[in-house]
Amino acid sequence: MEDGRAILSNVVHSQIDIHRVYGGVVPEIACRAHIETIHPVVEKALADAGLALNDVDAIAVTCAPGLVGALLVGVSMAKSLALVTGKPILGVDHIHGHMYATKLAFPDLAYPCVSLVVSGGHTSLYHSTSEIDHQPLGGTTDDAAGEAFDKVAKILQLGFPGGPIIDALAKGRDPKKVVFKRTVPESLDFSFSGIKTAVLYRARGQDAKAPLTLSADERADIAAGFQEAVVDVLVEQTLKACLKTRTWRLAVGGGVACNTRLREKMTARAAKEGATCYFPPPKFCTDNAAMIAGIGYHLFKAGRVSDLTLDAVPTKSHRP
Ligand code: KG4
Ligand code: ZN
Numbered sequence: 001m002e003d004g005r006a007i008l009s010n011v012v013h014s015q016i017d018i019h020r021v022y023g024g025v026v027p028e029i030a031c032r033a034h035i036e037t038i039h040p041v042v043e044k045a046l047a048d049a050g051l052a053l054n055d056v057d058a059i060a061v062t063c064a065p066g067l068v069g070a071l072l073v074g075v076s077m078a079k080s081l082a083l084v085t086g087k088p089i090l091g092v093d094h095i096h097g098h099m100y101a102t103k104l105a106f107p108d109l110a111y112p113c114v115s116l117v118v119s120g121g122h123t124s125l126y127h128s129t130s131e132i133d134h135q136p137l138g139g140t141t142d143d144a145a146g147e148a149f150d151k152v153a154k155i156l157q158l159g160f161p162g163g164p165i166i167d168a169l170a171k172g173r174d175p176k177k178v179v180f181k182r183t184v185p186e187s188l189d190f191s192f193s194g195i196k197t198a199v200l201y202r203a204r205g206q207d208a209k210a211p212l213t214l215s216a217d218e219r220a221d222i223a224a225g226f227q228e229a230v231v232d233v234l235v236e237q238t239l240k241a242c243l244k245t246r247t248w249r250l251a252v253g254g255g256v257a258c259n260t261r262l263r264e265k266m267t268a269r270a271a272k273e274g275a276t277c278y279f280p281p282p283k284f285c286t287d288n289a290a291m292i293a294g295i296g297y298h299l300f301k302a303g304r305v306s307d308l309t310l311d312a313v314p315t316k317s318h319r320p
Helices: 016-020 027-049 068-085 096-106 143-157 163-170 193-204 216-245 260-273 289-301
Strands: 060-065 091-093 113-118 123-130 133-137 249-253 277-278
Touching: 016 027, 016 123, 027 060, 027 068, 060 068, 060 289, 068 091, 091 096, 091 289, 096 113, 096 123, 096 133, 096 163, 096 249, 096 289, 113 193, 113 216, 133 216, 143 163, 163 216, 163 260, 216 249, 216 260, 216 277, 249 260, 277 289
Parallel strands: 060 091, 113 249, 249 277
Antiparallel strands: 113 123, 123 133
């Protein structure tokens, strides 16, 4: 990445095919796959950019939050590269990266803005005052939105990852055919475990043990009703955050930001309330390298550099 804007290379090694057979990410397998692929990925990133390792000014790496095994592989690699080259190392919070994806797509996006990150592991609202300063407003108290999509797809035996499958299945369906209760906390938090359980009972009976006998049509209607409920809650809470902070710019990121219905409903509702809503293109919504390097550039410029004591932190956010 050059100057936080120009993407010289963006190599993504997806593990979706490895985990599909298990219906979800298996941490141990994810960690091993990271070890196997990190060298070829770094080599390809340099080759695509036409650079040698010594040409780079600094090395950015995701250090929090996430699966500790996967984080450790990246952090160890980055520290080794920093040690042998003498280049500075920049520890990046993965969630900040997701928020930066909007900036990559819309360089003119100004601050402050309200940021919504909806991914497989996170559903969080922030008041963002710069690329690298984000004050938390609210987050999920149980499942993340993407996690709910994945678990519901598993319950309905639709495949993995659930988000894109449910998105496609719900297209052209009447989302009012099967209606699920929306949980909208008074605060700016989210809760999606109730709706996941409601889908489970609907599909497998009140004891959740009955065999799945629903037709493909019925499953698609449930998927559409579930998606509509999740989208409605995300839209409601996000616009509430805009109102509370009197901020009328809104950036959405993370894998679930690919969702067609979320993009439609959030954009329409924001326009109605007089807010401008920014969604990155799908390839920047899901995990990618450019968003991490972009944050790295801004941390470097601000002098918020890490050192070789940098550690992988699975649960907490990283604030250099
Ligand atoms: O941001 P991401 O690539 O990885 C994490 O940091 O978690 O997000 C992955 C999540 C998965 O749960 C996946 O089901 C969801 O994003 N996702 C979607 C869509 N595309 C991906 N959810 C809803 N609709 C989509 N079109
Ligand atoms: Zn992510």
